[in-house]
Amino acid sequence: MSHQPPYGQPPPQGGYYAQGAPPGGQPPYNQQQQYGQPPYGQGAPPPAPQGQYPGQPPYQQGAPPPQQGGYYPPGPQSQYQGQPYGSAPPPGNYPAQPYGQPAGPPGGQYGQQPPYPPQGQQYPPAGYGAPPPGQPPHPQQWQQPGPPHQQPYGQAPPTPASPGYDVAQKQWAQPVHTSDDIEALRKAMKGMGCDEKALIKVLTDLKYSNPWAMEQLVRDYNSRFMRDLLKDIESETRGDFETGLLALARGPLQNDVYALDKALNRAGTDEDALMDVLLCRSNADIRAINAEYRRVKGRELATVIKDDVNDDLFRLYSMVLAATRAEDAAPVNPAEIDHKISELQRATEGMIGANAAAVAQVLTSSNDAQIHAMSDAYQRKYHRSLQEVIEKEFRGDMEDALLRMLTHAMDRARSDAARLHQPLVKTVRKDRLFINRLVALYWDRPRLEAARAAYRKQYGYAPGRTIKEALSGDYEKLMLALVGEK
Numbered sequence: 001m002s003h004q005p006p007y008g009q010p011p012p013q014g015g016y017y018a019q020g021a022p023p024g025g026q027p028p029y030n031q032q033q034q035y036g037q038p039p040y041g042q043g044a045p046p047p048a049p050q051g052q053y054p055g056q057p058p059y060q061q062g063a064p065p066p067q068q069g070g071y072y073p074p075g076p077q078s079q080y081q082g083q084p085y086g087s088a089p090p091p092g093n094y095p096a097q098p099y100g101q102p103a104g105p106p107g108g109q110y111g112q113q114p115p116y117p118p119q120g121q122q123y124p125p126a127g128y129g130a131p132p133p134g135q136p137p138h139p140q141q142w143q144q145p146g147p148p149h150q151q152p153y154g155q156a157p158p159t160p161a162s163p164g165y166d167v168a169q170k171q172w173a174q175p176v177h178t179s180d181d182i183e184a185l186r187k188a189m190k191g192m193g194c195d196e197k198a199l200i201k202v203l204t205d206l207k208y209s210n211p212w213a214m215e216q217l218v219r220d221y222n223s224r225f226m227r228d229l230l231k232d233i234e235s236e237t238r239g240d241f242e243t244g245l246l247a248l249a250r251g252p253l254q255n256d257v258y259a260l261d262k263a264l265n266r267a268g269t270d271e272d273a274l275m276d277v278l279l280c281r282s283n284a285d286i287r288a289i290n291a292e293y294r295r296v297k298g299r300e301l302a303t304v305i306k307d308d309v310n311d312d313l314f315r316l317y318s319m320v321l322a323a324t325r326a327e328d329a330a331p332v333n334p335a336e337i338d339h340k341i342s343e344l345q346r347a348t349e350g351m352i353g354a355n356a357a358a359v360a361q362v363l364t365s366s367n368d369a370q371i372h373a374m375s376d377a378y379q380r381k382y383h384r385s386l387q388e389v390i391e392k393e394f395r396g397d398m399e400d401a402l403l404r405m406l407t408h409a410m411d412r413a414r415s416d417a418a419r420l421h422q423p424l425v426k427t428v429r430k431d432r433l434f435i436n437r438l439v440a441l442y443w444d445r446p447r448l449e450a451a452r453a454a455y456r457k458q459y460g461y462a463p464g465r466t467i468k469e470a471l472s473g474d475y476e477k478l479m480l481a482l483v484g485e486k
Contacts, residue, residue: 156330161284163443164211164252173212181205182221185229194236196474203248204481211251211443218249240431241475247439248482257293259436260301269308271397272433274317276419276440279401280368280408283323290321312398316360326367337370341378344386354393363405371409416441416451417458424470435479442482452483 163169181202188195188202208214221229233245247255256277263270263277277289293301302321306314340362347358363371378386390402408415419437423430441448455463464485471479480486 156327159282159284159328161282161288162252164215165285165288170212173210176207176213176216178217178220181217182224185221185232186225186227189232189236196237196241197477199233199237199245200474200478200481203245204478209442209445211253214249214251218251237474239475240435240471241473241478243432244435244439244475244478244482247435248442252440252443253288253292254296255436255439256289257296260289260293261297262432264304264308271309271313271400272430273436274305274309275401275404276433276437278317278320279404281320283325283327286321286323286325290323309397312356312360313401315357316364316398316401319360319364325365326370328367328369330367330370332369332373334373337373337377338381340366340370341374341381341386344374344378344389345382348389348393349382349384356394356398359390359394359402360398363402368409368412371406375406375410411454412447413450413454414458416447417455417463420451420455420463421459421466424466429470431475438479438482448484 160166161169184198184202188198202208202217203214208217218229221227230246230249233242233249237245247258250258259273260277263273278286281289290301293299297304302318305317305321309317343362344359347355347362362374366374375386378384378389387403387406390399390406394402404415407418416437420434420441423434423437441451452463459466462485463483464480467476467479467483467485
């Protein structure tokens, strides 16, 4: 059985339990490529067949055994099939001039993020984020890149950061024309009353659905009028409509930090908000959230969480914040999966009183494809579903956190749909939770479309119908615009 550190202590570097080399096929602990940057020449793995989790062929179908080393080839997550934010654009799509750096907001405010490197790293001064080999450099911007960096053999490439979580993505963000829109925003909030319709029209315009374009809009407004757009929105709007506009204008990373601050700075921790921000995230996103929270609040996120949650949950979030989750491209190793489900069984049904830390260690260190494989393998080996075991052995916030990771891995679109539906149909509506969840999906259009399709399949109608039945006024109109319905 793995040795567990005393309650309240953070995990040792590279993992939560003392351990030797990582499992076969996974990258060495804490050895990652440049923050948020995929390697040169790294192609996307082929998609998995329909109805099958990525990276794992169906069991018991007479298929030939795995290739040497016992690995099934990795497959992509059930995400959008397109060029990820932070990857170079196709030829001929480069901006003619460098995209300017934003002016940092006053200290301690939630505004545009300044450039910051990952913890313990620095961005190189030149050549960072250069275009792929064989493509021309940006005019007046790129320096000649050196030889392509080769990915170490057997090491999975790091999962790129989500849109808005890595400043390197700005190298490829197309500047947008904001002059008319910032004038419209100022006019809408100038004088007596407020033109809410104009605010919705500008802020939900699809040309600002890229977080860096939204950041440019906010920056240009602040520069043009020597004002603060977020403060103007606060002074001119009220209630849930105000909450939605501010969540949108902050951008995804700053809104995550704001949500964490609200979740932890209150009488009783908002566990739902904490899980929304931190669970099922890439290592790159977690590092960005950690760094931005430290910049805005001047404290370590792990320290604040420790003061607000019980020991079991602190252990789980310590593992998450270590950012040592298997990268999305890490393969599914059948031998390793069998070992992990044995650990899960011993830590739950195999003992009196479940070992929450052991279960959390297995789930927080695995990618979605690996968790999916564990769920299938557990059912075959023990004739019980892993979800039923978690529901039987755990209660409260720990049960919710473990189930969140499991259901997300099994069907992300369906999990997203349920998380949109539940806050609106509860006896006591949870508007802030719903707003933050919808705005987070808004920044990833293909993922939002997948959630909408899953919503219709699960509930028999589009999410817009639930929004119309539960909400009203400008708040309703804003949420309908974000979900893409009228």
